Every structure is written in structure tokens, then in C-alpha cells.
Amino acid sequence: MPTPTRYPHLFSPLDLGFTRLKNRVLMGSMHTGLEEAEDGFPRMAAYYAERVRGGVGMIITGGIPPNEEGGFGAKLSTPEVADQHRLITGAVHAADADVKICMQILHMGALAPNPACVAPSAVKSRIAPFTPQALDEAGIEKQLADFARCAALARQAGYDGVEIIGSAGYLLSTFLVEKTNLRTDAWGGSFGHRMRFPVEVVRRVRAVVGPDFILIFRISAMDMLEGGLAWDEIVTLARAVEAAGANILSTHFCWHEAPVPTIATMVPRAAFASVTGRLRRAVTVPLITSNRINMPEVAESVLARGDADLVSMARPMLADPEWVNKAREGREDEINTCIGCNQACLDHTFGGYKQVSCLVNPRACNETLLNYGPTPARKRLAVVGAGPAGLAYATVAAQRGHAVTLFDSAAEIGGQFNLAKRIPGKEEFFETLRYYRRMIDVHGIDLRLGTRVDAAALQAGGFDEVIVATGITPRRPEIEGIQHAKVVSYIDVILGRKPVGQRVAIMGAGGIGFDVAELITHAGPSGATDIDVFAREWGIDFANHPRGGVTGVLPQVASNGRSVMLLQRKTDPVGKTLGRTTGWTHRMTLARRGVRLVNGVEYLKVDDAGLHVRVFGEPQLLEVDTLIVCAGQLPLRTLYDDLVAAGVKATLVGGAFEASELDAKRAIDQASRLAAVV
Template identity: 60%
Template sequence: MTNYPHLLAPLDLGFTTLKNRVLMGSMHTGLEETRDWNRVAEFYAERARGDVALMVTGGIGPNLEGSVLPGAAMMTTEEDVKNHSVVTQRVHEAGGKIAMQILHAGRYAYGPKCVAPSPVKSPISPFPPTELDEEGIEKQIGDIVNAARLARKAGYDGVEIMGSEGYFLNQFIVTHTNKRTDRWGGSYENRIRLPIEVVRRVREAVGTDFIIIYRLSMIDLVPNGSTFDEVVQLAKEIEKAGATIINTGIGWHEARVPTIATSVPRRAFAWVTQKLMGHVSIPVITSNRINTPEVGEAVIAEGCADMVSMARPMLADPHFVKKAIAGKSAQIAPCIACNQACLDHTFSGKLTSCLVNPRACHETELLIEPAATTKSIAIVGAGPAGLSTAMTCAERGHRVTVFDKAAEIGGQLNMAKQIPGKEEFWGFVDWYRTMIEVHDIDLRLNTDVTADDLDGFDEVIIATGVIPRDPEIPGQDGDNVVDYIDVLRGKVPVGKRVAVIGAGGIGFDVSEYLVHQGESPTENLPEWMAEWGVADPAQHRGGLAPDGPKPEAPARQVTLLQRKAEKHGKRLGKTTGWIHRASLKMKDVNFVGGVNYERIDAAGLHVSFGEARENPTLIEADTIVLCAGQLPLRSLADDLEARGITPHVIGGADVAAELDAKRAIDQGTRLAAVI
């Protein structure tokens, strides 16, 4: 008897059966754009070996004007068929099924040739689109149909037609972007004509025994978006047109509501999909922030959907489903929804990977193989760098001992998990704890290691992390000045008026921590929806509350200061920085930049501005919190080197550029792979 009877039940589609209810949702990885088709094939095959029922590729363009970026992968020629056949064959050999997503970006296409229903420029692209005429619309339909036909020829089990997230088909549906007055615009029946025609013509081209998934925007989260009655009407027409499955899309890319970041509650939008259940007879998939078998099981058991889509969890652990089947869910590497190595990379033009799993999208070049010679390895530091190194070394067969002077593992993760919106970090630390036991790693906590303690090990790895940088402000030794570490550990009281010195990632986190009180909105869906102005699309068009966001009042008056005269949070995550800025602004945090820290006294923090140190100002504060950066903690490494021993130094102990767990874990894993 499985622990997840609903999640792991097969799904009969008539002409084929899916072995469980888990879809690996589409992700832009950049792999197809490398043109290394063996590498692409291995990425998907690894997930097929992990027993996911069906995978969807990243978005593949049906033509040049619809491609997301110049040089993006397309399916237009016989050469494309040949290349993609490498992928489908490898997946099928691994026992999996795979569908190709056909993605026409419309006005989101980042290029001067982009097209759209109307010449309404996207706020996230500098290129105004060309309005399509009748002939141009027919060309787009024909190209999408051709891409589907070629996908079948390439061996795909199906296609997903992207009709959500504000892409091309979605742009026709919503008056926000469709200002037409011909048969493709005006009434709702006219505005949904294009997606229906696309699905109908694709079905004609591919036959009856081929999966067609239609990705439907269930809640647009933009002004003038669809009502839920309109969503239902479209879903019914898409079913009639020949779709096999309807998948859920949440929010447009330009929406000012976070939808997949870690601060979004788990399964935050399953209720939207549930509203569609019973209105159509084909299976319905729900998505967004479903990242454990337990959450997936509950969503299906409660009737929210027939199937769940998990995209980034399959980056974190390609064997997610296999481990769930085996009753080893505690060993599933968790997706913490940080966006740092996936979406941030995608929108920066870099190859996607995963903070938790650096092998994601690097399966052919980051190989974890048994070591030729077993070694005894000492690792000092049980933060993410040290623990990732330890796990990989142990997996390869080495004997590993991990030392840490703290009473618990996790390092800086234990501070991150205290931040409202970062609750996923609790599970991240729990996973490390599980894997230490699985790999039989010798863990020695409460141990302050010296160079003498490391005699006799074949390899020594220093992962001791960072120490706070001293900003050297006159008066910082006063009773009203505290360190961010003590604040997040709850060791010191903090007053009602707070000045936070340093607006990097830690300064933002500390400010978030200080303005909240009570339960985190990430743990309370109604509160989170109110905070971001999310409403039921059955009541308010597009799912936006008419009176906008309604956050809880801030617990404290916070001023966040930085030396640089630039936008606060400029160096935060590419896809999450705006969320952090918006969240703090909703809590009335005062952003002050371009300052010199002159002195601290009982009245607060005295600053001036610019190189000339002009406009002396008092920031009245009961408490001043120091978040002024970090320095590598490498004294132990220096002691070893003085003895003629050359240790490996990784993570913050190597480079203390902000707290970069992504770099630390990648560095540690790559080191462990070659020892």
C-alpha cells in the first residue's frame, strides 16, 4: 500500500496511460540552446529514470518572430526533428514520456520582430510588437500546427500549447492586450477564437493518439484579466477542440504578484484549479509551489486536480517520484523556491541549474562516480558548503568526518529560516540531517577544531563560513547597537524604531524579520492573498482585489540604509528582488541611500550624504542593527598553511560576497566530485 495512493495512481488517457499523476512542468533551462543534444537528452532521461509520469520541455518556438529570445530553440525544420529525436529516444529508453511545449511569446518575445494582437508594448520588453493582420494570424496558426506535426515526427508523446502566463495566445484573450475590432477581437467569443482554432488544427494534424496539453491561464493577476466564467467557457471550448489535458497557468509575467517564489505559500493556487473541476471531463493539472509528495497527495485527494505539475522540484531531485514510491520522501532534495539558479539564470541568459542540486542541467559534465581510492576526509563547517561536500564525498565512498563548533547543523541557513517567507529553509536543514544519517557521516558538533585535531586525515576541507564585517562607526559599542546574528537568533531585544545598516540580502532579510509580527503570511494563505491583493476571479476580473494589497501593519518603524547611491536591492535576485522591495515598501520601510555613517549615540544614527558629507541627518532609532557585510573566516586555514598543509577552502571562508549558498554548494559539490 503506497503512502500516496492518489499521487501515484495511474491516469488513463484512453490511447495511453500515465504511470502516476506527476507532471514535470515546463522550464526554460537554456539546454536546447546549447545545441548539445546529448546533454539535453541526458537531462530529461535522468528525470524519466526518476519515474515522473510525463515531462514537458522548455518552450520551443514555432517560428522566429514567436521565439522568446534571438537564437532560442525552434521546431521548424527536418534538422530540428533529427536533433529532438535524440532526446525522445533517450527518454523512451529510460521508460518515460515527454511532450514538447510550443511557446509563441507574442509581445514578450525579446526582439524587434515580435508580433501581437495589438501594438501594446510589454512592460518587460523594450520592443513594441507589430500588430498582426489576417494573413499574419494565419501564418502563426500554421507555424504552431507545423511545430506540433514535427514534434510528433521527432518522437514526442505530445505537445503542450502555451496559452497562459501572458504569452501570445493569452494576449488575444484579454482586453488588456487585445484592442482589435475584427473577428479576432471585441467580444469574448472573438478573443478566444485563436486558441480554440490552434487546438482544433493541431488535433487535426497529429491525429487522435497524441497528447495535447493546453496551458490555460486560470487567474491572470493583471488589470482587465479574464473572469472565472470566461475561464470556464474557454476550458470547455478547448476540450471540444481536442485537448487531452488542461494545465494550469498562474499570472502573467508582468503581474505584480509573486507566484512561485519561496514566500508564496505552498499550493497557493490549487483552489483556483479546483474551481474548474467538474466543468470539463478531461484531466486537469494544477501547479505552483507544490514541492513535496505530501502536498501533491493532498491536492489530488481533496479534488483540486487530477494531476500535479512540479517543475523546479525536478531540478532539485530528478528522482523525486522514485523516492516517493520507495517510501523515502525524507531523502528528496527539497526545492526551496529560491529562484537563484533557475529563474534568475534564465532571465540573465545563463544556463539553468539548481542551488540545492548543482548537477541539474550539468548531468554530462558534473559526474558523481565512485572514488578510485577511498580517503579519510575532514570537513570543518556544517553549513551548506560543508554539508554538500560531505554528502558527495560519502556518496563516492570516502570516509567523512564533519566538525562544527555550533550545536546544530545548517550554519547560516539557521538564520535564513527565521525570516518570514523563508520557511522552506527548515526543510532544507532537515534534509541535510537525513542525508548525514543515510551516508553514515561522522558528525561532531560542539567541537572547536584546531589544526592539531586534523592530523591524520588524507584531505582537509575548510568550510567555516563568514564573520560580520566591522563597519567601524563611532559609537557602535553602545547598548543600542546589535549584530544581525543576535537579532535573528532572538538573543537581543529590538526597539520599535530601528535603523538597519546595510541593504544587501541580509539587510533586507533582517528588515523583513523586524516588520512582521505573528504568523508569517507564507503560512497563512488568506493573509498572504490579502497582502498581495489576490482575489477570487469569480468575483473580481483577473483575480485582483479592487482595493489592492492590504498588508498587516508593520511591527516596527524600520529605516534601511546603504552607502551606495543606487536603488535598494539592486543586486538581489533577478526575479525576486522586486518582491523583497515591494514587500518592505508595503510595510512602510524607509529606504535611504548614498549615506556616510558618522556616529551613533543614544538618539540614534547620525548620517551625512555624498562625498562632501553634506546634509547631516539624525535617523532616530531605539536600535541600530549592523548588517554591513561579511569577511571570510579562514583563521584555521591560515594555521594549516603555516604548518605546510594546504587545505581546500570553500564557501564563505573562500569568498564572502554576500551569503551565497548557490556558489558554496556548487563549489563544494564540484570539489567532492574530483577528490
């Protein structure tokens, strides 16, 4: 097939000498939770094979510990386990013999959820449950031997290569950094001694796998951590690892405990690719870059600038397994884009090792369980409400062959997503709506916007079933003065329909409350769309690359000067229910803008003087100009009740089914599963 002119770099092959990659698209490593599941191997085989059929050039698996102390659950330390891995490699190569699959060897070191965890020194990470045991000489030799054995077994299992992760605060990176390596022997002290362990791991692995096996080393090109690696140390390590036998370097950015976001939707696209480009000029082997690269034009521009030889995308391959085929065929507008929300993927991984999936694609990691096959009996379906649940149901049902009519009283599709896309840092939600608009056309859905329908009209329409996705209505708490002119709904604020004063209280500190606080305190360009703004907000110095990549000066976030209090009834810390991997970023941003987070609040009344409350029992008057109500939602079920009363078969989905803690992940998942069996 000739190289497409639109993305010539993305679809050019890469010659590694002993083998060739068919394109520059890499499905990066992401732990899925299937690694520990009883039926994990056949499910992983299906998961990876679907991405192979979708066009990727190379896959790196989720992390596999080389020994018991290196992590949790699944390992690769015996020939018997290697035979199980053949289910994965066999499925990948059967789908496309030209695609390469590499197994990531992940030794979590001090981050392992294991009381037997080990590290160069007994330094506990603030995000880890256990203090690691300091390795002695015999322990170091054991770890080196275990890495080599694991790599040899990976080759035996049919993998085309391995990736050794030497970043993120895992074992190898803790040898490199002085704050976690307190040793004074030959494995610590000078940088030459501190890098000895990761370099020796690479040398041992290359010795056992031979020259015709891909060996990738994942290097921390910017730790995002005070006391992290200096640039000259990164270059020295990269060159030493290359000399020891690595034939690809994969750049990573940040330790897990670093106070800088690198994967959230608030991070600009390809924000860190220039760091990879800088390292690429210092070595001779190909380099992989990653982080917030989610559309073909972004990937192509990274490669065209010379910032990398390969582009790694993990979450985008969860969102759309056909990403590469769609890019190659000029169907970019059909890509179900990763929005960087983390809600169904990384929040699951770091929230207790739940199985990973994807908010915009519930089939991710469920390929053997959830499928959208052709319907044996075509039905006429009415879907009322074009929010996330209604859109998901309509597109899956139409894809399966049903005749779908989609109604919404608004002038555009999207429902609550039309609010989310207006929040600075959530601009990616525009992509999801673009995807659904295109799917409506592709699957021939009869879209009727600006149309409010009732039970009688739907009954007269001759539909076999009606799906009620009418969403929610904001809950208005019954306190004295709630009708006061200074009280406004979050919907009116986000849509700009009501003015907001200088002194503001927000009633409710769930996700919507945080979004509203972000919106009404924001000033200037969004950091999510401007790398320079993002760097200033989080104290990153891309130009000079100081030690760890951070300035060490407390970052300042631009504010419009409003005085804002974010209030919640619960006595738990404000923001506790936010996503595990993104919630801290929202709390930190608002704190830097001076937003007060207040818990233990009892609302008494609103009057001309302001909002009267008790905070942990103490009466207070909050002298505010505006009170924004974000006090939860109630399901809109009037239409459903009318349909049931009229004897029409009806199904509730999304917010109309369950409105508490408004949750697009749950709404899309529920709607997709129901549409898969209608």
C-alpha cells in the same frame, strides 16, 4: 508493482483512452538555457532521461518557439531540427518506454526578446524590450500555420504530445485580454472573437497530429492582473479548447508582469490548487495543477481533494531527479526539496537567458558535466563547518566513498541556513536541513557537533585532507561609536539574543538587510504557511474570483508598528542586487509596511542621539533606538592559515573562501564540484 497505500492517488495510472500515464506526477515545463546551447540536445537528453529513471510519469519540455518571431534561439520548424530532437525523445523512451514526453510550443508574442515580435495589437508589455507588430490577417494565418507545422514536426521527432501555452502574457493570452487586444475585427472585441485565435490554434494542431497524440492546453486559470480574464470567460475558453481537441488542460496562474508572487518561497504550498479544482468541475478532460507543490504529502492531498488529476512539478525535479522513486519507496526524508528560492533557476532564465541549475542541486542541467561517481582511492577527510558548503562537500564526498568526519562548534548543523529559516517567508529552509541531516546518516558521515577543532588536533587525526568550511564573521565598520549599546549585529537580532527598539536603522541593504527588515517588521502568521494571510497580503480573492482574480484594492501587509529605515551606501536603487524574480516582492512588502529605503548614505557616527549620516551629502541625524549592522561579511580563515603553516593539505570552500554577498548558491556549487574530484 502494487499501488503504495501512502500515496494511492499519486501513483495511480491515468487512462487517456489512446494511451496511459503510469502515475500522476508530471515534470512541468521549465526553460533551461540548454535549448540554445551548442551542445544542448545531448545535455537535454541526459537531463530528461535522469528524471525518467527517477520515476516521473510525463515530462513537458522547455518552451520551443514555432517560428523566428515567436521567441529566441532554438525552434522546431524544419525536419532537420526534428531529427535533433530525436536525441531527447529517444533517450526518454529508452530509459522507460511507459513515460510520455510532450514538447511545449511557446510563442512569446509581445514578450519575445526579438524586434520582429508580434501580437494582436501593438501594445508593449512593461517587462518587454520591444513594441510588438500588430498582426494582420495574413500574419494571423502564418502564426496558425506555424503552430500546426511545429506540432506535426514534434510528432515526427518522437514526442508523445505537445503543450500549447495560452497563458502568462505570451501570444495566445494577449488575444484573450482586452487590454492587449484592441482589435475590432473578427479576432477582437467580444470574448467569442478574442478567444478565436487560441481555439483555432488547438483545432489546427489537432487536425495535423491526429487523435492519438497528447494535446495539452495551458490555460490561465487566474491572471493575477487587473483587467484579466473573468471566471466565466475562463470556463468558456476551457470548454471551447476541449471541444477543439485538447485532451488535458494545465492551469497556470498569473502573467509575468502581474504584481503578485506565484512561485517564490513566500508563496504557500499548493496555494492555487483550489482554482484548478474549481475549473475541473466545469470540464470533462483531466486537469493539471502546479505552483509550490514540492513534497509527496502535498501532491497527494491535492489529488485526494479532487483539485486536479495530475500534479506538475518543475523546480522540484531540478532539486531532486529521484523525487518520485523516493516517494514511492517511502524515503520522503531523503528528498532534496525545492525551497522556491529561484536563485539558480528562474533568476537565471529571466536574468539574461543563462543556463538554469539549482541551488540545492548543482548537477541539475549539468548531468553530462558533473557527476559523483565512486572514488578510485578512499580518503579520510575532515570537513570543518557544517554550513551549506560544508554539508554539500561532506555529503558528496561520502556518497562517493570517502570516509568523512564533519566538525562544527555549534549544537546543530546549518550555519547561515539556521538564520535564513527564521525569516518569515523562508520556512522552506528547514527542509534543506532535514535533507542534509538524513544524508549524514545515509552516507555514514561521522558528525561531531559542539566540537571546536584546531590545526594541531586535525593534524593529529591522521586525515588525508582538511576542508575548511568555517564560514564568515560579520563585518563591523569602523565608524565612531560603533561600540555603542544601541548597535547590534544581525546575527544577534535573528537569533533573538538582543532586543530591538521601536525606531530602527539597518546598515546595509543586501539580502541580509532585507531579511532583517522583514523579521523585525513582521506581525502575525507567515503568509508562506497560511493561504488566507497570503491572499490578503497580495489582494487575491480565491473565494469570488473577480476579473483577473485580484480585488483591485491596495493590499495591506500586517506590521508590528516599528519605524524602520533600510540604508545603503550605494546610490543605486535599494534592492537592485536582489534576485530578478523575487526582489520586487521583498521591496513591495517592506514598502507596504512603511519601511523607508534610503540610498546614498555615508555613515558618520553613533551616539546617544542616534545615527549621524550624510544622505547624498546632506547631514542628517537618524533618531533611532537600535542600529542593526548588516554591512557585509569577512571570511573566517584562521584555521586554514594555521593548517597551511603546519603543512596540512587544506582546501577552502564557501564563505571561508569568498564572503562577499553571502551566497549559498555559489557555496554549494563550489563545494559539490570540489568534492566530485577529491
